[in-house]
Amino acid sequence: MIKQNSRGTLIVISAPSGCGKGSVISGLLKNDSEHRWLSVSTTSRSIRSNDIPGETYNFVTKEEFEKKIDEGYFLEYTNYVGNYYGTPKEFISEKLKNGIDVILEIEIEGAKAIKKLVPEALFIFIMPPSLKVMVERLKNRGTDSKEKILERFHTAYKEINEVTKYNYVVVNDVLEDAIDKVEAIIKSEKCRVDRIEEVYLDTKEEEIHELLMDKEFINEDVKI
Ligand code: 5GP
Numbered sequence: 001m002i003k004q005n006s007r008g009t010l011i012v013i014s015a016p017s018g019c020g021k022g023s024v025i026s027g028l029l030k031n032d033s034e035h036r037w038l039s040v041s042t043t044s045r046s047i048r049s050n051d052i053p054g055e056t057y058n059f060v061t062k063e064e065f066e067k068k069i070d071e072g073y074f075l076e077y078t079n080y081v082g083n084y085y086g087t088p089k090e091f092i093s094e095k096l097k098n099g100i101d102v103i104l105e106i107e108i109e110g111a112k113a114i115k116k117l118v119p120e121a122l123f124i125f126i127m128p129p130s131l132k133v134m135v136e137r138l139k140n141r142g143t144d145s146k147e148k149i150l151e152r153f154h155t156a157y158k159e160i161n162e163v164t165k166y167n168y169v170v171v172n173d174v175l176e177d178a179i180d181k182v183e184a185i186i187k188s189e190k191c192r193v194d195r196i197e198e199v200y201l202d203t204k205e206e207e208i209h210e211l212l213m214d215k216e217f218i219n220e221d222v223k224i
Pocket of ligand 1: 077
């Protein structure tokens with residue numbers, strides 16, 4: 001009856017530091033690794049103990065990053081808390097064309113840049129359940145200096161005020177619930193009428209007529 005666009009969805013997920021966004025994204029990838037792909041960003045920030053180069057990020061120097069900017073390597077990039085972060089252009093269009101959903105885990109300035117380039121992308125914001133929980137998560141990571149934690153907190157606080165620029169917001173209180181909600185959002189997105197390319201009759205009119213005129217179906221009392 002309908003032919004729908006089978007392109008993948010570009011899913012932009014932002015969340016202030018300390019929202020547990022990484023765990024939400026891992027859950028999404030685990031649920032459907034075949035049809036989802038997480039873009040690996042490039043960054044000039046230093047490697048943390050829990051980072052896996054090439055998996056969490058591609059780590060480069062500031063100079064290397066700037067060279068890549070000049071070469072037009074990035075779809076978008078930003079300077080966040082003193083370091084560069086950027087989304088490489090490569091693979092994204094190809095994955096989307098092949099029906100794979102592409103997840104970009106980026107901060108708000110990057111999300112705004114993507115909104116201009118791809119207005120139909122899906123923008124999801126992950127919220128912490130409270131500022132208190134957010135501060136605790138930031139402190140417990142034990143990877144940043146006190147100054148960095150404060151700077152990240154201030155940036156995160158500003159980001160929360162921009163939540164209305166997104167299509168959906170999910171509070172990450174209980175991780176499993178948050179993942180379920182994001183799953184529901186992605187599923188709903190696939191049912192948007194904008195994805196319909198064609199509406200067609202899948203049965204010949206005569207066949208429908210015959211079905212409707214079927215003696216066993218038509219009750220004596222019913223006149224059509
Ligand atoms: P972190 O240093 O904690 O790994 O990341 C800091 C922030 O940079 C996070 O909000 C993360 O979403 C964002 N980020 C990571 N990669 C990119 C990217 O490619 N582009 C943009 N704009 N932000 C990114």
